[in-house]
Amino acid sequence: MSLDEAVRRAAPITDDELDALMLDAVEAELREAIVTRPVRRRAPRRRRRLVPAAGALVAAALAATIVFLSGSGGGTDRAWAAQAVRVAEAVPRLLIDGWTVTRADQFDVGTGEMQFENGVRRAELSWRRDQSLAGWVRDRGKSTRALADHAVLGTTARVFEYSPRDQTALWTMDGYVLELRGPGVEELLGRLRAVSVDVWLSAMPASVVRPGSSDRVIDEMLVDLPVPPGFDRAALDTHGAPRDRYQLGARVVAAVSCGWIKTWLEGAARERTAAVQALRAVERSAVLKAMNREGHYGEVLHQHVEAVATDGTVVGGKALTVAESYKDALGC
Structure with missing residues (x-):
């Protein structure tokens, strides 16, 4: 039976019942897994365990x-x-x-x-x-x-x-x-x-960015990304560690997006407007378009951009504010 069919046959659950479930830890683990590992579109399969990768x-x-x-x-x-x-x-x-x-x-x-x-x-x-x-x-x-x-x-x-x-x-x-x-x-x-x-x-694949070229690749990813106030380019250095290109892209997009979301949360009206415009530009960036062909990071980011633009919430197991969810969800 397909996953979609199983969902259709499952017993319905009300919003009140869903809110009562203890899902916060599971949501945090799932969000982190989405950030740190691309969900390959070619042949998705059920995974027994999600491996946190913050460390x-x-x-x-x-x-x-x-x-x-x-x-x-x-x-x-x-x-x-x-x-x-x-x-x-x-x-x-x-x-x-x-x-x-x-x-x-x-x-x-x-x-x-x-x-x-x-x-x-x-x-x-x-x-x-x-x-x-x-x-x-x-x-x-x-x-x-x-x-x-x-x-x-x-x-x-x-x-x-x-x-x-x-x-x-x-x-x-x-x-x-x-x-x-x-x-x-x-x-x-x-x-x-x-x-x-x-x-x-x-034996490492071409998608793994070689240490000798990682700084150049990061700079290329940043070309059409509007950087937020106080952006620290040096914090993105890989210090010689090999990086999968998708993971490197997630680090770059997270650094930029999280900075703008922080500006939106803490800024006055003008700063909040600028943050929304910048986050829309991040969604149109070349690096995110390339990532969207491999995984779902862009979808998670889009949810947060829409919540920022409408002063709304992010829907997970329950509705969360941007402030409550963006760091875990985007890998800040």
Whole structure:
């Protein structure tokens, strides 16, 4: 049954009943997930868990010394800064034989996620440092069917099934809990291989902005964005960390939009009018148009722009004022 059909068949709920539900924490987690990870339009699928990524934005002010690594594709050199190499040297560097990395989010030593594709098949590999495997196993066991354990890279993975075409596997390696989710996950476990820093970084997709070009990309994104009073361009520096282009765009748009919303909340009539006009311009910007082809950040922003323009509310599980919702929703 499709999600739309399930909703149509569901019992109705009144506004009073909805307001009584304790949804604030769930709403905050969902809003954060929308900000930090694009919802890919090509083949959306139900996700069991939304991974908060506020702590995954790299803030370490490391020296931007460029390290040149020879890539595995055609011998073309790729430039990576010290932070990228630090991540690659710390985390389990795994690739799936015959599959292509198409996305890399929350790219940090502590937590990260990569998406692989092979034709129409898609899988996600994530890592988390200093966490309990038992806790993740208990969480997955609540809404899945346990399958037989499976060997992976010299250890054993716990395998669970959401549906025949959606399984997940959990195991530990080098102080990290790893999770591989996708169709036919038992087969994929056998195709995982550990690779060198050189090969792993070179496998990153073109959508990941290289550290050497991130400042240029940020400046390009800002070209048609009206910056708010007190805007701090330096706060957007990535300090050498690789960034998915969508995530980088979300950071840039959030910095601009949140500044204008703050102006609208605190300003006099003239400042409030200017803020509305600026936010409309943000909605027409090239960076947001590009993001709209991949995910739903623009839709969340539009809700807040309309609420600002009409002095209205933002509808979630319950109506929220702009002041109550914009920081969590937009990633300020």
